[in-house]
Amino acid sequence: MKSTFYLKIGMMVLALVGVFYGMKALDGGALEDKASDPQSALGLLIGSDYRPLNWCPEKTQKVELFDPAGAVTKTLEKPEDISSVCEIMMGAFSMEGIEESSFKKSLAAHGPSGGPIVILEQVPGKPVFRVKGMPFSSPMLSKALDRLAVP
Structure with missing residues (x-):
């Protein structure tokens, strides 16, 4: 098999790990705290109350x-x-x-x-x-x- 095949499989596994990590980060309360912080750029981007x-x-x-x-x-x-x-x-x-x-x-x-x-x-x-x-x-x-x- 070619090395590009293994490279593609590795990238897909890495992307899957990134998706699981992102899901866990979004599920936690840290995002909500940052979104409600008036000095947070993240809160401004996703539409906080400020x-x-x-x-x-x-x-x-x-x-x-x-x-x-x-x-x-x-x-x-x-x-x-x-x-x-x-x-x-x-x-x-x-x-x-x-x-x-x-x-x-x-x-x-x-x-x-x-x-x-x-x-x-x-x-x-x-x-x-x-x-x-x-x-x-x-x-x-x-x-x-x-x-x-x-x-």
Whole structure:
């Protein structure tokens, strides 16, 4: 027999092992955990509950971070810092137990000079935000704000 025959049989056996491995991996809970993670690219590909959102105006120059009292605590001007708070993953949540008056000003994104200013509000202590009246949840933005709050 020719060596190509044995090569084809070997490739078929290898493919069969790959199929069994794939079936086992898809059957486990690890895929479901990765799909529901808001920072997972896999979740974005297969359609998790989280969607990308860029809430800042186009060509944002700076983003101001506010404390609960409404005073500016930090100003972000580096593009990577601005991107970390502007380009986020948003998801659905329940408004149960959250009052409209509990939202406090958290971030203000300034466009080019004389341009628009967009305000992002947050319910203190929760990953619940609102931009232009649209509420959403974002654990990713909560983590970014916690990281920026540390001096």
